[in-house]
Each structure stands twice: as structure tokens, then as C-alpha cells.
Amino acid sequence: MIDSAIVREFLEAGRSASCPVVDLHAHYGHFGGIYMPNHTPEQMLATMERCGVERIVSAGHTALVDMVRGNAEIAEIAARHPGRWYAYLTYNPNYSDEGRQELERYEGRAAFVGLKFHPSHHTYPLTGEAYRPALEFAAARRLLVLTHTWGGSAYDRPELLEQVAQRYPEVDFLAGHSGHGQFEECMAVARRCANVYLELTAAYAVGGLIEEMVRQVGAHKIIFGCDLPWFDPHYAIGCVIMADISDEARRAILRDNALRLLMPRSRHEP
Amino acid sequence: METLSYFDCNVSIGRPAHGLIRPCPSAAELLAEMDRLGVERALVRHALMSEQSPAVGNPALAEAIADQPRLVGSWAILPPQTDELPPAPEFFRQMAAANVRALWAFAEQHRYLLDRFTFGGFLDEVAERRIPLLIPRDAGGPRPPDTWRMLTRLLEQYPDLTLILAHHGPWGEDRFFRPFLEHYPRFYLDISRYELDCGLRDLVARYGPERLLYGSHFPEHSMGGPRLMVARAEIDEEARQAIAGGNLERLLAEVML
Numbered sequence: 001m002i003d004s005a006i007v008r009e010f011l012e013a014g015r016s017a018s019c020p021v022v023d024l025h026a027h028y029g030h031f032g033g034i035y036m037p038n039h040t041p042e043q044m045l046a047t048m049e050r051c052g053v054e055r056i057v058s059a060g061h062t063a064l065v066d067m068v069r070g071n072a073e074i075a076e077i078a079a080r081h082p083g084r085w086y087a088y089l090t091y092n093p094n095y096s097d098e099g100r101q102e103l104e105r106y107e108g109r110a111a112f113v114g115l116k117f118h119p120s121h122h123t124y125p126l127t128g129e130a131y132r133p134a135l136e137f138a139a140a141r142r143l144l145v146l147t148h149t150w151g152g153s154a155y156d157r158p159e160l161l162e163q164v165a166q167r168y169p170e171v172d173f174l175a176g177h178s179g180h181g182q183f184e185e186c187m188a189v190a191r192r193c194a195n196v197y198l199e200l201t202a203a204y205a206v207g208g209l210i211e212e213m214v215r216q217v218g219a220h221k222i223i224f225g226c227d228l229p230w231f232d233p234h235y236a237i238g239c240v241i242m243a244d245i246s247d248e249a250r251r252a253i254l255r256d257n258a259l260r261l262l263m264p265r266s267r268h269e270p
Numbered sequence: 271m272e273t274l275s276y277f278d279c280n281v282s283i284g285r286p287a288h289g290l291i292r293p294c295p296s297a298a299e300l301l302a303e304m305d306r307l308g309v310e311r312a313l314v315r316h317a318l319m320s321e322q323s324p325a326v327g328n329p330a331l332a333e334a335i336a337d338q339p340r341l342v343g344s345w346a347i348l349p350p351q352t353d354e355l356p357p358a359p360e361f362f363r364q365m366a367a368a369n370v371r372a373l374w375a376f377a378e379q380h381r382y383l384l385d386r387f388t389f390g391g392f393l394d395e396v397a398e399r400r401i402p403l404l405i406p407r408d409a410g411g412p413r414p415p416d417t418w419r420m421l422t423r424l425l426e427q428y429p430d431l432t433l434i435l436a437h438h439g440p441w442g443e444d445r446f447f448r449p450f451l452e453h454y455p456r457f458y459l460d461i462s463r464y465e466l467d468c469g470l471r472d473l474v475a476r477y478g479p480e481r482l483l484y485g486s487h488f489p490e491h492s493m494g495g496p497r498l499m500v501a502r503a504e505i506d507e508e509a510r511q512a513i514a515g516g517n518l519e520r521l522l523a524e525v526m527l
């Protein structure tokens with residue numbers, strides 16, 4: 001059996017006192033094609049407790065569809081759980097005028113630490129003009145940007161992220177799903193761009209990938225996420241901790257890297 | 271410490287043509303990973319079975335697991351009309367000799383119709399002998415439900431078939447598979463990619479644990495995810511042992527070769 005204090009803690013208690021997890025890719029609520037038994041904020045907080053997830057940064061499913069309604073919802077939820085639940089402001093480039101108003105409306109709100117883009121879902125390329133106001137906004141305030149990335153996508157394949165990341169060096173970009181299916185390309189982008197991080201949602205399950213990311217890019221550029229309430233954090237954590245990597249790398253991925261990105265942007269008490 | 275015994279229903283060895291980040295060419299490498307993760311036994315197939323032909327892959331699998339008591343074999347089937355595999359009685363005799371106790375159907379990859387029109391009495395015999403038939407549901411996600419349509423027809427024609435739906439995608443496909451759990455008592459689910467938060471708890475509460483099988487789909491996917499998920503799911507210890515290995519143990523013990 002793997003000789004790791006963190007692995008033992010998770011197997012025996014479901015959580016790690018020495019390594020509380022920080023998840024930078026979460027949502028909440030129903031979502032079209034998938035049944036989620038555990039989708040309310042209260043249910044998600046119970047899951048976080050069970051799995052030793054200390055903090056999440058979340059974008060509402062509602063906001064992927066209806067940005068205005070969804071951002072209002074998540075602002076309210078995050079405000080109720082300071083220091084535990086942070087929010088991404090979702091920006092839909094297909095409604096860029098409303099998007100600009102959203103950026104202004106929530107500017108300076110404590111719970112918001114970044115922006116969420118989903119170019120594939122919105123069928124609009126990450127490099128397109130309509131993303132510019134949001135990217136300039138993020139650059140001026142040094143916000144995080146979590147963007148969906150997917151291999152071969154006309155909207156958000158790793159190559160497009162690289163173009164945007166080079167244009168906005170002040171912004172830290174999380175490559176959601178690590179360019180799933182184009183992992184080599186996404187790892188190369190994360191190597192070349194100091195401001196691009198590999199986010200693990202769904203990618204964690206791919207056999208041997210975490211080891212390869214640590215080898216090629218370094219544990220310091222890998223960020224934990226599991227699309228909660230989609231995926232059981234234990235499934236995602238299991239993939240990370242049982243990978244053939246050091247406890248130091250496990251801790252960096254599950255916690256340290258995320259805190260390094262999150263805390264300077266947080267206006268909640270620690 | 272944990273005292274559960276894990277029996278993985280879905281692992282493979284070999285060198286798939288599309289390449290893997292970390293392939294698992296041999297039984298020795300598979301056993302090493304199982305040891306690392308604390309997995310006792312596994313039901314194994316060989317990449318050649320699907321990618322080249324069962325005629326090549328089935329014997330390759332038998333050879334790879336000979337003298338490996340922790341590994342139980344699974345073979346792939348083909349339509350009887352082309353005589354590429356030994357005919358029925360001999361086929362089952364060879365399975366017994368090679369410690370092969372389950373079958374796979376790669377219908378899309380091998381280009382045949384998995385139905386009574388093609389398989390006739392062969393699948394009746396598979397059902398009577400209680401040999402589990404594993405069906406891959408590759409690449410989950412938002413795409414047309416071909417596999418599910420095929421399965422409704424197959425089970426209408428062979429309602430007593432012991433069927434294991436393998437590695438359906440992480441887009442929890444409950445809306446597809448729950449009706450099968452409802453209608454067919456011998457429909458089983460490999461939970462290797464059933465990653466839904468609280469999914470196992472929800473499924474066990476509604477259908478019981480008897481038809482859920484721990485699997486990993488290693489080496490395409492990590493063994494670690496389902497391993498920790500099952501270890502920590504909010505279900506009672508009896509249900510956990512059933513899912514971790516008890517159910518598969520029971521299924522394979524029922525097989526008559």
C-alpha cells in the first residue's frame with residue numbers, strides 16, 4: 001500500500017487534518033444533461049465537511065445560462081458563507097453589454113475573486129473581441145480567470161488560452177479541465193506561460209496524467225477542482241493522492257497552490 | 271485500518287494502439303498497481319481482444335493470467351456465423367480451463383449487431399450459464415444514446431442475461447441506466463466512472479447495493495478515484511463490502527462452465 005500520511009488520513013477519516021482541501025472549480029444547482037443528487041449549497045457544504053474541503057470558489061450553473069440571475073444568486077450564497085464559499089463572476093460574451101454592467105455591479109464585492117468563462121458552452125471563442133472588456137477588467141484588478149478549456153475546441157483549446165494569457169500577463173488563468181484531450185499542448189502552455197495553471201476537474205481521472213503533469217510542468221502549477229456538485233471530491237482527491245507523487249506534491253495540488261492564488265484576492269477574514 | 275477486500279471488475283493489460291499516458295503491458299505491472307492501491311483481485315481483459323481480434327486477444331489474455339490466482343479472466347465474443355472463435359461447447363470448456371469467467375461484447379468496434387438476430391442460442395447459453403456479459407459504454411457525455419437503445423433491445427430479447435454496463439462516463443447517466451436497474455434484476459453497473467457526488471449513497475438507498483460493482487477502468491483511468499470513493503461513501507459497511515468485491519465474487523461463483 002502507498003506509504004503516505006495523507007493517503008492514510010483520507011482512507012481512515014475521509015479528510016486530512018494536515019491538508020484541508022481548497023477547490024477552485026465548483027458550481028451549484030441543477031444542470032441540463034446530468035442528474036445531481038446533491039446540488040444545493042447546503043448539501044454541498046455537507047459534502048465539503050465530509051471530504052475535508054475547506055474552501056471552494058464557485059460559479060453558478062444558473063449563471064452559465066442566465067448570467068444576471070445566476071450572478072445575483074451566487075453573490076447571495078457566498079455572502080452567507082464567508083471564508084468558505086468564494087465566487088466567480090460569470091461572464092457571457094454573447095451578452096457583452098449586460099456583461100459589462102455585471103462587472104460594474106459586483107466590483108469590490110468581498111466574495112468575488114475572479115471571473116468564470118465557458119467559451120465552449122457559450123460557443124464563442126476565448127480570443128474573441130467580446131471577451132475583451134472582461135479581460136481588461138480582470139487585468140486591472142488582478143483577478144483570477146477560470147476558463148473552460150477542451151481539446152480540439154474551436155472556442156477554448158489550449159492554443160487559444162495561450163494567446164490570451166500572453167496578452168494579459170497580469171491575469172492568472174486556470175485552464176479548467178487542463179485542455180481535456182489535448183493534455184500535452186496544455187502542459188506546454190502552462191510551461192511557457194507563468195500565468196497559466198492546470199486545473200484538474202475531469203482530467204484527474206486520466207490514468208498517469210497527474211504524474212505526468214508533475215514531471216513536465218511541476219506540482220506548483222496544478223490546481224485541484226472537481227466541479228462540485230458534479231463529482232464526489234473523494235473521487236477527485238483519490239486520483240490525486242494515490243498518484244505516484246510525493247506528499248509535498250499532494251499538498252501543493254490539494255491546498256497550497258490554491259491558497260497562494262486565492263488569499264491575496266480574498267477580502268474575507270482568513 | 272480498512273478490512274475490506276477490493277475486487278476490480280474492469281481492468282486491462284496490453285498496449286492499446288492509441289497509446290496511454292501510462293500503459294500497463296503485463297500482469298506483473300497490473301499486480302504492482304493493485305498492491306500499491308490495496309486491491310486484492312481483478313477481472314482482466316487484454317487490449318488485443320478489442321483492438322485486434324478476440325481470436326488473438328482471448329488466448330493472449332489466457333497466457334498473461336496463467337498462474338495468477340489474483341486475476342480472473344474475461345474474453346470477448348464474436349458472431350457465431352464467421353467461425354473466428356471455437357463453437358459453443360468448446361468455447362466454454364476453454365474458458366473454464368483458462369480461468370475465464372466473464373465475456374465482453376465490443377459490438378461497435380467489431381461491427382456486429384448484438385442481438386438475437388445475430389447471436390441466437392449462443393447468448394441463451396451465456397444467460398443459462400450465468401456468465402456475465404460486459405458492455406463498454408465509452409466516452410460518456412452529451413451524445414446520442416446508441417448504447418442504451420441497443421441495450422433495451424438486447425434485454426428485451428434476453429431478459430435473463432447477466433449484463434454489466436462498464437465505464438459509463440462521468441456525466442452520471444442515471445436517467446439512462448436507472449430504468450434498467452428497475453426492469454432487469456440481472457443488470458449490473460460498474461461504478462468506475464460513476465463520480466457523482468453522493469451518487470452511490472443515492473443509488474444504494476433506492477436500489478440496494480447488490481448490483482453495483484467496484485471497478486477502475488485502469489489503466490485508461492486512475493485506480494485511485496473509485497478506490498477512495500467506495501472507501502468513504504456514506505453507505506453501511508455491508509453495502510460497502512458488497513460493492514467493493516462481494517457482489518462480483520458472488521456473480522463469478524454462480525458461473526457454470
Ligand SMILES: [Zn+2]
Pocket residue numbers: 025026027176201227
Ligand atoms: Zn465546471
